[in-house]
Amino acid sequence: MQVGPSGSGKSTIIRLLFRLFDVTDGRILFDGQDVRDVQMRSLRKHIGIVPQDTVLFNETIRYNIRFGNPSAGEEEIRNAARAAEIHQRIISLPDGNGGEKQRVAIARTVLKQPQFILLDEATSALDTATERAIQKCLTSISESRTSVVVAHRLSTIVNADKILVLDHDTMNCWNCADDTVLCGRLRVRKHINSNQIMCI
Structure with missing residues (x-):
């Protein structure tokens, strides 16, 4: 998890991790390997991303969910839809609201079962x-996986292993296993409640 004021670069970090563009200084490593040394197709095969502004194809919901794993069977697609809380809901494209689109993107990620998860x-x-129901699903699929989460709500970061705070040109890290994180979480809560800080 990372926190920082609006415009501090939280979504940019997600884009860099997904290699929408490359770093100009330094390196980004996945399991010790520089992402620039990995073929783009291979890298993206192992990353599941739920972006802020989900784009859907002008196709069926089934098609849009299955895009996460084209070889998935019908039951796998239904299970992913259930996990994302959209199985019982009828969504009319392309006029679905943002929440419906995000559920489809979450279902795609559930179906893909990636090694790395990026949630913006x-x-x-x-x-x-x-959100509460989907948070349980996201917590479940994030187990044994590396996850980077940009979030507005404190409830999204309570299970984080680490919270990185972006503040102007500095980055601080709180290890959530430490006793000192309580102080950190209180500071994070204060900033979120005052809309000064958003979470990754």
Whole structure:
């Protein structure tokens, strides 16, 4: 998890991790390997991303979910839809609201079962009850995987192993296993409540 004020570069970090563009200084490593040394197709095969602004194809919901794993069977697609809380919901494309689109993107990621998960405000367009249900799913699929989460709500970061704070030109890290994280979480809560800081 990372936190920082709006415009501090949280979404840029997601784009760099997904290699939408490359770093000009330094390196980004996945499992000790520089991402620039990995073929783009191979890298993206192992990353599941739920972006802020999900783009859907002008196709069926099934097609859009299956895009995460084209070889998935019908039951796998249904299970992914259930996990994302959209199985019972009828979504009309392309007029679905942001929350519905985010659920489709979450279902894609569930279906893909990637090694790395990037969530950029993945639950921001959802109501609190739906977010709570989906958060359980996201916690489950994030187990044994590296996850980077940009979030607006404190509830999204409570299970984080680390919280990185971006503040102007500095980055601080709180290890959530330490006792000192309580102080850090209180500071994070203060900043979120005052809308000065968003979470990754």
